Amino acid sequence: MSLPAKKAIEIDENITHYIHKMLNMEMILKYDESKCIECGFCHRVCPVTVSIYDEPLKKTAIGTPEEMGVESEKKIVVDTEKCIWCGSCSWICPGYTLELLINGENKILLVENGSLAEFDEEVRTLENGNKVRKVVEGSITITCNEGDTKVIDQFAEECSVGAMTRKDKDIEVDRDKCILCFKCTEASKNYENISVEVHRDRFKQVKGEPSSVWNGIMLRVLGKEGKIKGIMSRSQNKLADAVMRLMGKEETEDEG
Secondary structure, three states: OOOOEEEEEEOOOOEEEEEEEOOOOEEEEEEEHHHOOOOOHHHHHOOOOEOOOOOOOOEOOEEOHHHHOOOOOOOOEEOOOOOOOOOHHHHHOOOOOEEEEEOOEEOOHHHHOOOOOEEOOEEEEOOOOOEEEEOEEEEEEEEEOOOOHHHHHHHHOOOOOOOEEEEOOEEEEOOOOOOOOOHHHHHHHHOOOEEEEEEEEEEOOEEOOOOHHHHHHHHHHHOOOOOOOOOOOOOOOHHHHHHHHHOOOOOOOOOO
């Protein structure tokens, strides 16, 4: 096998390893399907992702099969040709679904060099035994004009962390359980009489003084400007270029 090599290996029905093997380093992005809550954070923080709010995704290294334009029964898939193994997705993943291993050690270089912040988090255990964490603060408002209680129940079950319940013909959200992810917002697009408005105001207690990469990540998660603007670099993605430089790599190639 020639090096460097990139490949995906399915370890079992739940575990997939996305591997980048070099002469003196092996990086593995481990994905555990059984823990995935389909929160939507991963592709929003992926530095390769371009146009993530009001336009279709032009390119991204991680996302749902629909977002990636591939056929798969997996909740999330990774494009090994676009992935740069920076660990941003595992850094924010609320369900501990993604884990970055460098030479067998769980580590994220962008955190170690101070480019990505460390932050406080609220961790709890779901009914299925999996752990989930809340990393952002904010608010959620659900407007329900649906008269069919079966439809309301169906929507409430869209929540992967058990934060939504039906009360008569309305939907109540347990603020202590809600992690302010993107799942119910995306799901509401399939419900004509239900709408969701989520405001992600801030990350929980941030530690340190991270770099401009952190500012880009905040824009993508908190949506302060709707989407990243000024994408004018050689690779058409300034954030990806910045991440690559901080990791000591060359700029990504323009993929058009």
